[in-house]
Amino acid sequence: MQKYLEIGKIINTHGVRGEVKLDPWCDAREVLSSLRTVYIDARPVGLAAFRMHQRFALLTLEGVRSLDDAQALKNRVVCALRDDISLPDGHFFYSDLFGFDVFDSRTGRIIGTLTDVREMPGSDLYVVTSGGQEILIPAVEEFEEDVDFDARRLTLRTIEGMLPDEN
Numbered sequence: 001m002q003k004y005l006e007i008g009k010i011i012n013t014h015g016v017r018g019e020v021k022l023d024p025w026c027d028a029r030e031v032l033s034s035l036r037t038v039y040i041d042a043r044p045v046g047l048a049a050f051r052m053h054q055r056f057a058l059l060t061l062e063g064v065r066s067l068d069d070a071q072a073l074k075n076r077v078v079c080a081l082r083d084d085i086s087l088p089d090g091h092f093f094y095s096d097l098f099g100f101d102v103f104d105s106r107t108g109r110i111i112g113t114l115t116d117v118r119e120m121p122g123s124d125l126y127v128v129t130s131g132g133q134e135i136l137i138p139a140v141e142e143f144e145e146d147v148d149f150d151a152r153r154l155t156l157r158t159i160e161g162m163l164p165d166e167n
Contacts, residue, residue, distance in 0.1 A: 004039055004079040005093060007031055013070040014058050020070050022050075022057040022078060025119070031085055032057060039079040092147065094124075094139075100154045102128045102137075104163070105145055111135060111163060114154055126156070133164050 008024040022028070032050045038061070039045065046062030059078075064070055087093075094117040104111045112130030117139060124139040137143055137156055146155040160166060 002095060003082060004042070005082050005085065005095065006077050007038070007080050008057065008078050010040075010059075010073045010076050010078060011056075012074060013067055014053075016067045018060070018064040018066050018070045020059050020061065020064065020073055021053075022059055024055075024057050028052065028057040031080065032059075034086060035080055035084055037081075037084070039081070040073065040076050042079075096149075097147065097154055100147075100152045102126070103153055103155045105155055105157045106160075107158070107163070111158070126154075130164075135163060137162065 005026075007026050008022040008028065010020045011023045012021040013019065014021045024031075028050075029052055032047065035047050037044045038047050038059075045064075047059060048062050049060040051058050061073075064073065082093075097114050098116070100114045101110045102112050102114050103109070112128040112135060114126055115129045115134075116127035118125045118127060118136070122138075126137045126139050126143075128135040128137060137158060143156050143158065145157055147153075148155070
């Protein structure tokens with residue numbers, strides 16, 4: 001498992017006092033509320049405060065006091081230590097599943113390997129790679145059945161016509 005988890009990217013500055021605008025790649029309100037330190041380029045930076053503005057998080061970082069300080073952080077990825085983020089029971093980070101075999105309970109066979117999760121407006125999509133092809137499966141409760149971390153296996157239930165060999 002990874003030591004750091006990416007939580008978003010600084011896409012701009014906000015105001016003239018050093019606030020930065022973060023495009024979050026997670027549930028920012030939940031994750032940021034439990035953090036006191038974030039990591040930029042693997043260096044710890046104190047998180048003094050944050051607030052949500054539309055779908056973005058505005059961060060006040062220790063040591064970042066001016067527009068020039070904030071501009072120097074533009075396009076940087078912000079990370080958190082995995083151990084600093086607590087998840088409710090039964091929840092997991094998508095990145096923990098990358099490389100897992102994906103078993104389809106409808107067809108009774110492994111259909112590929114989970115290589116990515118794409119964020120889309122309607123729902124996230126599991127990207128399952130098989131034989132150089134991508135199979136996209138919604139990452140929603142209706143398709144999800146089980147995650148077995150010991151066996152490194154994600155069990156999904158596809159619908160007819162979703163798999164490339166069914167078209």
